[in-house]
Amino acid sequence: MIVELFTAGHGRHAGVVRGGASRKMAGILQPGNRVSAAWRARLEDHLGSYTLEPLQSRAVILSDRTALAGLNAVCALLRFTLPEREPHESLFASSERLFDALAEGGDWVPGYLRWELGLLEEMGYGLDLGSCAVTGSRDDLAYVSPRSGRAVSRAGAGEWAPKLLPLPLCLLGQGPASLTEIVQGLRLTGFFLGERMAPDLGDRPLPEARQRLVDLLARQG
């Protein structure tokens, strides 16, 4: 069986797992689990084979509908965005933290939104929400430019406001994040994932798993 691992040092990396389709390995080779992996190949550019040992099962997520939707969205987006064998250590670390939060069952949804912001940043489509792109002010930031990904204040937006994307306060770290605001934040990140990043990755549609998570959260909000 060919499996793809998200690794700290080598990014998304595929390899053959002998006996990977066996019942013994089925529980280990589940998305979200953490494994210790040794990869061997005769040449660097070969597919190679993995020897895996389980380190941490996150099977507890299976019983939580929303967390499972989150896990599916993260795995699908990682596979969608990451090129093979390109290290993304900070994204790996933030993904690990998010998987742990999903398994712990706490309030992981704001963390998921931050993870998507981090994913955009890591892939070179980061949002600049520090100050207004028009006035330079740090106050009353209310919109994001769909072209530049920079924040725009209410005063700076003027008559262009209807053409800008609403910026929820939770993305500025202001006030408690309600589920409605987080969904608004996910629509914002979704715009940049789908309209800016996806066309550069072969113009494929964003994975449906992400939209299913957003829809699920919207219904709960």
Place this chain on the structure above:
Amino acid sequence: MTGGRDEIEALIALMARLPGLGPRSARRAVLHLISKRTQLMGPLAEAMAEVARTARECARCGNISTAAICDICEDPKRATGEICVIEDVADLWAMERGHAFKGRYHVLGGTLSALDAIGPEDLRIPDLLERIREEGISEVILALNATVEGQTTAHYIAEALEGSQVQVTSLAQGVPIGGELDYLDDGTIQAALRARKAF
């Protein structure tokens, strides 16, 4: 190479495509069949030809049958208020081996997969929802695998049935019969602990 060897090689190549068989085991199986041409190979070929001609998917549940509607769906003794949802026909046969379930089945033909981009419209989920409405089903038993994909599918179906009068249940997860805690993975132990019951 003697005459007729090509046909035998072609048969070996076909047999080697069966699950669990490789070229060497396929060669052994073909040699065994040839050595028992009249007792085994002839009847096997006839049975295979007959099944190849008649086998089809049950129009109601998705089981494999030689009739338009399978024996299970046609059986009047089967409870009509319960549907057991399974991933594929192998799971249906496994459930039937247990003789524990006396209702009817619905075979999805796979599971939702975020990584392989398999959505609800690729499975027989719309058919299931229609059956539940039309057949007045009172309980849906989700007998899907305890994998990320299996449970994603289970949650999707449960969510689609929210607000209806249908009771949605799922198979228990935990320690298998004959299982020893020392050999279980930590995910199974967690699931078993969560699903503990009064003793």
